[in-house]
């Protein structure tokens with residue numbers, strides 16, 4: 108078997124096929140999703156909140172993304188793996204972006220990278236693509252800018268909608284193979300999806316995008332506390348794991364684990 112490629116992704120849009128994407132941060136989880144047939148996995152910097160215990164994605168480093176991305180690549184054989192460029196690893200300009208993306212491609216083995224920003228990031232996208240690194244763009248709510256914009260719906264109102272459309276066209280013109288639309292009104296995401304020839308990947312962007320992405324710990328009910336309205340929980344791993352840990356603890360304290368069958372002589 109070979110991995111899915113960005114050409115397969117382009118062909119899916121021509122055929123009008125929708126596809127799913129999940130985040131992954133470790134080899135074992137990634138191997139489950141790979142065996143389940145998830146075609147594209149994102150080693151998101153959401154690892155900051157969902158895997159590494161930070162409050163936001165802002166503190167995540169390129170070293171951390173490289174280590175996590177390498178694990179996901181090792182755990183998979185079929186999925187296209189996209190590595191997220193963390194805050195501070197591409198904002199200085201195209202050359203810094205190329206240096207950072209090259210690390211993810213060479214050291215971690217990802218097939219593509221993702222970075223945030225539309226018009227503001229088009230020079231970075233262009234150089235990476237010219238250098239042979241496929242780029243997934245990310246517009247709308249961009250969590251690395253939380254200190255400037257908060258976590259609010261983007262593209263509401265005529266002016267903001269026009270800016271989102273300009274951002275979408277800018278990343279397509281720069282050569283991005285796909286674009287994430289995060290937390291934008293469904294009607295606007297549908298319009299962007301019609302206008303662009305590259306696939307849109309929605310998260311909190313309604314039903315009309317070409318693809319859908321969810322953060323795996325949200326999707327499987329592992330995240331503690333409240334999850335956003337746009338998340339659908341397909342399992343409650345937090346309960347499953349918590350109950351298993353409690354049962355183990357009770358067995359140990361009560362002397363019912365290990366039993367003879369778990370022992371060697």
Ligand code: KIV
Pocket residue numbers: 130149150151152153154191245287310320321322
């Ligand atoms: O880091 C991440 O998980 C993401 C997705 C939500 C698109 O950027």
Ligand code: NA
Pocket residue numbers: 151152153164191
């Ligand atoms: Na991200």
